[in-house]
Amino acid sequence: MGDYRKMWESLGMDLEKHDALCAVLPELYGATYLTQDNRPDGMNYFNFVISEVHGLRIEELSRHRENGGKVLGTFCVYVPDEIINALGAIGVGLCGGSQFWIEDGEKILPRNLCPLIKALVGAKISATCPYFQSCDLLVGETTCDGKKKAWEILNDYTPVHVMDMPQMKRSKDIEKWEEEVKYFIEKLEELTGNKLTYENLLNSIKLINKKRRALKRLYDLRKYTPSPISGLDALLISQIAFYDDIERFTENVNKLCDELEERIKNLKPNNKKRVMVTGTPMAIPNWKLHYIVENLDAQIVVEETCTGTRYFEREVSEEGETIDDLISNIADRYMGINCACFTPNTGRVEDIIKYAKEYKADGVIYYNLSFCQPYSVEYKKVEEALKKENIPLILIETDYSTEDSGQIKTRVEAFLEMI
Amino acid sequence: MGDYRKMWESLGMDLEKHDALCAVLPELYGATYLTQDNRPDGMNYFNFVISEVHGLRIEELSRHRENGGKVLGTFCVYVPDEIINALGAIGVGLCGGSQFWIEDGEKILPRNLCPLIKALVGAKISATCPYFQSCDLLVGETTCDGKKKAWEILNDYTPVHVMDMPQMKRSKDIEKWEEEVKYFIEKLEELTGNKLTYENLLNSIKLINKKRRALKRLYDLRKYTPSPISGLDALLISQIAFYDDIERFTENVNKLCDELEERIKNLKPNNKKRVMVTGTPMAIPNWKLHYIVENLDAQIVVEETCTGTRYFEREVSEEGETIDDLISNIADRYMGINCACFTPNTGRVEDIIKYAKEYKADGVIYYNLSFCQPYSVEYKKVEEALKKENIPLILIETDYSTEDSGQIKTRVEAFLEMI
Secondary structure, three states: OOOHHHHHHHHHHHHHHHHHHHHHHHHHHHHHHHHOOOOOOHHHHHHHHHOOOHHHHEEEHHHHHHHOEEEEEEEEOOOOOHHHHHHOEEEEEOOOOOOHHHHHHHOOOOOOHHHHHHHHHHHHOOOOHHHHHHEEEEEEOOOHHHHHHHHHHOOOOOOOEOOOOOOOOOOOHHHHHHHHHHHHHHHHHHOOOOOOHHHHHHHHHHHHHHHHHHHHHHHHHHHOOOOOOOOHHHHHHHHHOOOOOOHHHHHHHHHHHHHHHHHOOOOOOOEEEEEEEEEHHHHHHOOOHHHHHHHOEEEEEEEEEEOHHHHHHOOOOOOOOOHHHEEEHHHHHHHHOOOOOOOOOHHHHHHHHHHHOOOOOOEEEEEEEEEOOOHHHHHHHHHHHHHHHOOOOEEEOOOOOOOHHHHHHHHHHHHHHOO | OOHHHHHHHOOOOOOHHHHHHHHHHHHHHHHHHHHHOOOOOHHHHHHHHHOOOOOHHHHHHHHHHHOOOOOOOOOOOOOHHHHHOOOOOOOEEEEOOOOHHHHHHHHHOOOOOOOOHHHHHHHHHOOOOHHHHHHOOEEEEOOHHHHHHHHHHOOOOOOOOEEEOOOOOOOOHHHHHEEEEEHHHHHHHHHHHOOOHHHHOOOHHHHHHHHHHHHHHHHHHHHOOOOOOHHHHHHHHHHHHHOOOOHHHHHHHHHHHHHHHHHHOOOOOOEEEEEEEEEOOOOOOHHHHHHHHHHOEEEEEEEEOOOHHHOOOOOOOOOOHHHHHHHHHHHHHHOOOOOOOOOOEEEEHHHHHHHHHHHOEEEEEEEEEOOOHHHHHHHHHHHHHHHHHHHHHHEEEEEEOOOOHHHHHHHHHHHHHHH
C-alpha cells in the first residue's frame, strides 16, 4: 500500500478522501461476494483483480504511460475498443457505480439525475478514482441527455472527446456513425502519434473478438439449469471486462469456463427461480440488485444490459480487404447494439424475448437507474411485448443508496413467489 | 357550442372528458389574464383566439382538410414551418401545457418525466385535444430523451414522422440536418401530393419571416422601461404563434405593436423589477410562473425560451438562386437556435447575457420544467457565466401543478428584494 500512495499522489488524487473510499470497498466486497457458497476456483483471479483495483492495474496503466502509451476513459459500450487498442492505447470503462461519489456529483449536477452520471462526475471532481486520474482523454458520446450535457462540465476538469451518436438506425445513420468513428481515429492518431493500419486494426479486432467470445462462452454456460455460476460472479466478470488487461482477462475467463464445464456434469438440480435482468448498466461496485435477488431463492442467469449481453454479443467481422472495410465492420457491429437511446429500438424487445427463452428465465426484472429516461420510457414497449409472450416482468427503479433495499427485497420476494 | 360538439365528435374526441377540460380553461384564463389592469386594446384579438381555441381555429383546420389540405402537429421549434406551409399544409404546435393531461400521460409514461411530455401524450390518448385529433401526421424530433422515446408510444395511436436532430453543431452536423430536412420534404410531398418549388418555398420563407419580424418588433418594444406590455400578454402571443393562421396572426401582432408604440410616448416610470426568464418552454395554458412574478412587484420583459426568443430570432435568408439554396438557408437558420439539446451549447449562454443587457433585466429566472435534464444540467454553465457578469440568477424547477405556487412566490419575492 505504501508504494501505491506515492503513485496515487503523483496522479493528483485526494489521498484522505480516497482512504475513506478504500475503507468501504473491501467490506462491501467481502459481504457481497466472499459469503457465497461453493464458488468456482476460477473466481480467485477476479477476487484478486478487485483487491488490486486501485493498485496493480493502476500501476500497469502508469507504466504504459511512462512508456509513451496513452490511457482513454470511456463510458459507453458504443466507443469502439478495437480502435483504442489498435492505436496502442488502453481503454478503461469509467462509469461510476458507487454511492461514495454521489455527494460530490450533486455539487454540480441536479439531484434528479441518474446516479451513474452523478457518480462519474463526482469521481472526477473529487479526485478519488485513480482510473479517471490516469486518463489522457475521456471519450464521451451523445447516448443520453444527462451524459451528453455532463461532458461539458467534465471538460472543465480534463480533456473530453465526444462522439455524436445517431439517434436512429437507418442506413444513413450507420454511415454517419462510420464517419464519427473515422473522426475518432483521426483524433486518436494525433493523441497517440501512432497510425492505424490494416494489420494493427485486424489484430485488435481479433483480440477483442476473443474477449467477447470468452464472455459469450461464460454466458452460454449460465443457460444450464442450475447455472454453474452465480449472477453476482458473472456480473463481476462483466464489470472487470471494462478495465482489465484484455489478454489476461480473456485467458482467465476461459480458464473459469473450463472449470464450469466440469462443474456442469455434477450439478444437482435446485428449486431456484431463474431470473433475467434487463435495463441500465451496473458499474462497479453496484451489486445491489444481484445481491438482493440471489439472497432470496433465485439466481440471475442473464443480464440484457451494457454490463451484460450488450457488451459482448456479436463479433466484429474479420472479413475485408482494406482498412475501410474493417472500420465499416466496426461501425456495423456497434450499431447493432440495441440501446434505448435509439428510436425506435425494437431490436431490444426481440433480444429480451430471445434471451428469456434461451436462458430459460422464469421472470424478468426491468432494472432502471433512477431518472434514466430512455430506459424508463421504453419500459412500456417491453411490458407490452412480454405480456404477449406471457413472460412475468417487474420494474425496479433504484439508485446506489441502500435505503430502499428492504423495499426492493419485499417486492422481488413477492415477484418470485408469483412466477 | 352546439355546432362544435358535432365537429369534436367527428374528430373522435372524448366529449365528456373534453367538457371537463373546457370548464377549467376559461376560469383560469379569466383569473390570469382578464384581471390585468390597463391592457392594450390589441389584446382583444388574442382574447378572442383563446376563447375560440377549440372552436373556430379547429373549424378552419377541418375546412382545410375537407379541401384536401393536411394538418401537421409539431412539438419543437426545430421543425421547419417554412416547408410545411410551402407544401400547402398547416402546422400546429402541440406541446401540452395543462395539468389536465398529466394523469393520462402518467398511465403510460413514468411519473418522473417532464410534464410537457406527459401532457402531450396524455392529450392524445385521452382524445381531449382537438388539435391532436385534427392532425394527419405528427412530426417529432430527437431533441431530448423523453420526447425521443415518447414518439414510439404515440406512434401506436397516430402516424409520427421523426426528424433526427444532430446533437452537435459542427459543419458536418449542419449538413446532416439539411439532409434530414430534405427527407422531411420527401415525406411531406408524399403526404400532401404537392411538390416543393422555388416559388412556393420562397413565398413561404417570406411569409414566416414576416411573422418572426412581427414578434421581434413586439419583443423590441418590451425593451422600453417600463415595458408597454405585460410578460403574461407577450407570452400568450408567443404561445398563440404556434397554431394561429400565419397572416392573420402577423397582422394582429403588428396592429398591437402600432398601439404599443403610441403607448410608449405616455408611459410613466414605475419601480417594477425587470425580469428575464430563460429555460424550458411554456405551452398553453402554462402561465404559472409569469402569473406569480407579475403579481409581485415585477415585470417579465423577455423569455429566452422556445416560446420566446428562440422561436422568432434570426430570419431565414431569402437570398439564393435555387431551391437547394433555400433549403440550405432553412437548415442554417434552424441550426442557429441554441437549445440545451446540443453539446456544447455555448451560444445560449451568450444569448442570455446579450438579452439580459438589451432588455435591461435586473435579474434572471432560470425556469426548468421538472425532470428536463438538458436544461437542468446546463444550469451550471449558465450560473457560472452570469456570476461573472454580475447578473442575479435564481433557479425555479416546477411542473404544472399549483401545489408549489406558494413556495415559488416566496422564493421569487426574496429574489426580487435582493436584486
